[in-house]
Amino acid sequence: xxxxxxxxxxxxxxxxxxxxxxxxxxxxxxxxxxxxxxxxxxxxxxxxxxxxxxxxxxxxxxxxxxxxxxxxxxxxxxxxxxxxxxxxxxxxxxxxxxxxxxxxxxxxx
Amino acid sequence: xxxxxxxxxxxxxxxxxxxxxxxxxxxxxxxxxxxxxxxxxxxxxxxxxxxxxxxxxxxxxxxxxxxxxxxxxxxxxxxxxxxxxxxxxxxxxxxxxxxxxxxxxxxxxxxx
Numbered sequence: 001x002x003x004x005x006x007x008x009x010x011x012x013x014x015x016x017x018x019x020x021x022x023x024x025x026x027x028x029x030x031x032x033x034x035x036x037x038x039x040x041x042x043x044x045x046x047x048x049x050x051x052x053x054x055x056x057x058x059x060x061x062x063x064x065x066x067x068x069x070x071x072x073x074x075x076x077x078x079x080x081x082x083x084x085x086x087x088x089x090x091x092x093x094x095x096x097x098x099x100x101x102x103x104x105x106x107x108x109x
Numbered sequence: 110x111x112x113x114x115x116x117x118x119x120x121x122x123x124x125x126x127x128x129x130x131x132x133x134x135x136x137x138x139x140x141x142x143x144x145x146x147x148x149x150x151x152x153x154x155x156x157x158x159x160x161x162x163x164x165x166x167x168x169x170x171x172x173x174x175x176x177x178x179x180x181x182x183x184x185x186x187x188x189x190x191x192x193x194x195x196x197x198x199x200x201x202x203x204x205x206x207x208x209x210x211x212x213x214x215x216x217x218x219x220x221x
Contacts, residue, residue: 101151
């Protein structure tokens with residue numbers, strides 16, 4: 001099974017940088033995903049890491065260390081529209097995704 | 110492109126009633142999933158199907174059943190609804206090898 005931990009809430013100022021950490025314990029690792037979910041909406045895909053290192057996509061970057069069971073999502077140049085829940089998800093060897101409880105990010109003006 | 114369609118979007122149901130949540134995808138994805146999302150608990154996998162004709166149990170399967178008669182449809186049935194099944198239900202699909210999940214808009218179910 002999977003055990004995925006991430007902080008419950010984070011608050012940051014518009015234009016700033018926020019880093020959301022995710023630690024996991026898994027019985028079979030086959031990739032780590034980050035999803036964004038606005039209130040009342042479905043989750044949408046942000047990033048995917050299967051090898052160690054940093055993946056950059058515009059203002060969002062995601063890092064993975066498989067040996068440490070650790071990932072982070074970095075949000076740069078925060079905008080008000082980035083206020084949302086960010087979900088860390090781990091894929092197992094049977095291609096199922098297990099999700100953490102999510103981190104609610106609030107961006108203040 | 111519709112992607113994934115769920116129905117109904119919202120439903121209030123009396124305890125003990127039978128309910129089927131419908132899910133249809135038009136992306137020809139091999140794998141489909143049902144999750145429930147509850148405040149503070151995140152998304153929890155109920156059942157999944159890696160290909161038409163096969164299904165598997167997820168983290169919280171009790172009280173739910175699924176079928177996968179073809180590639181496009183993956184209905185979730187609550188045989189006898191209970192109040193603890195009050196939740197938002199998301200259907201998702203993925204190409205099995207890329208793994209990215211595409212979600213439907215969700216079905217909000219309230220069991221009284």
